[in-house]
Amino acid sequence: xxxxxxxxxxxxLREHMRDRLRTREITEDDMLKLMNWISTxxxxxxxxxxxxxxxxxxxxxxxxxxxxxxxxxxxxxxFGRSQPIRLxxxxxxxxxxxxxxxxxxxxxxxxxxxxEVKARM
Amino acid sequence: xxxxxxxxxxxxRKDLTIPRADVExxxxxxxxxxxxxxxxxxxxxxxxxxxxxxxAARSLGPQTLTEAAEILKSGQMASMLQAGEALVERVGExxxxxxxxxxxxxxxESDETEAHSQWKQIEKLVFGVDxxx
Numbered sequence: 001x002x003x004x005x006x007x008x009x010x011x012x013l014r015e016h017m018r019d020r021l022r023t024r025e026i027t028e029d030d031m032l033k034l035m036n037w038i039s040t041x042x043x044x045x046x047x048x049x050x051x052x053x054x055x056x057x058x059x060x061x062x063x064x065x066x067x068x069x070x071x072x073x074x075x076x077x078x079f080g081r082s083q084p085i086r087l088x089x090x091x092x093x094x095x096x097x098x099x100x101x102x103x104x105x106x107x108x109x110x111x112x113x114x115x116e117v118k119a120r121m
Numbered sequence: 122x123x124x125x126x127x128x129x130x131x132x133x134r135k136d137l138t139i140p141r142a143d144v145e146x147x148x149x150x151x152x153x154x155x156x157x158x159x160x161x162x163x164x165x166x167x168x169x170x171x172x173x174x175x176x177a178a179r180s181l182g183p184q185t186l187t188e189a190a191e192i193l194k195s196g197q198m199a200s201m202l203q204a205g206e207a208l209v210e211r212v213g214e215x216x217x218x219x220x221x222x223x224x225x226x227x228x229x230e231s232d233e234t235e236a237h238s239q240w241k242q243i244e245k246l247v248f249g250v251d252x253x254x
Contacts, residue, residue, distance in 0.1 A: 009248060011254055021224065021227065022227065022240075024228060028228075031243070032220055032221065035216075035217075035220055035247045038248060038249065039157055039160060040153065040156050041161040
């Protein structure tokens with residue numbers, strides 16, 4: 001399992017985080033959670049992963065942190081039930097380009113696929 | 122004995138480096154709270170913000186600080202363990218306090234240039250990286 005390479009944190013992701021923190025959409029407490037999590041030098045799965053910090057979620061692919069979600073609080077499953085994203089358990093393989101910074105439609109599609117696959121398991 | 126110039130050189134740096142062996146020894150002794158002191162590097166060493174170490178040191182009395190230094194060197198006495206642990210905890214707390222203060226200043230800052238500079242400090246503290254942009 002790889003360690004996250006924070007040196008490769010995309011500039012757009014950092015700018016997104018900066019803007020959300022400035023407008024208080026991301027809270028001080030959640031930034032603290034992020035700092036303390038990074039300090040533990042966490043290992044992540046080879047594939048897609050997602051870590052929930054409350055007011056935002058960090059999504060990555062292996063060692064690469066890819067995007068930041070601040071408005072997808074509870075993705076809807078194919079059954080219409082609202083469920084929180086789990087930590088580091090996205091069980092499907094996705095292409096790296098699907099996790100490139102932003103296009104939220106890709107991220108939503110990824111999460112829906114994930115839950116659908118999980119429901120079949 | 123540390124000379125005056127060595128001391129100044131030390132505190133002028135942004136981060137102190139704790140070698141891997143020391144980090145491992147401290148983790149064995151104090152647990153994962155050691156990780157809250159700073160950022161682990163690829164080689165297992167840890168970078169700890171100097172200002173947080175200074176704040177933690179100031180918050181402990183001289184006696185406790187001397188005991189803490191002994192513990193961090195090689196002390197094994199159970200009665201002294203508390204002092205070393207206190208220093209480790211205080212550094213972690215100082216780092217958290219620093220982040221909170223930076224975030225509050227950043228959110229309250231009206232000048233965009235100043236806010237950008239504060240954000241760069243937040244980035245460094247949270248991610249442990251100086252992003253060149």
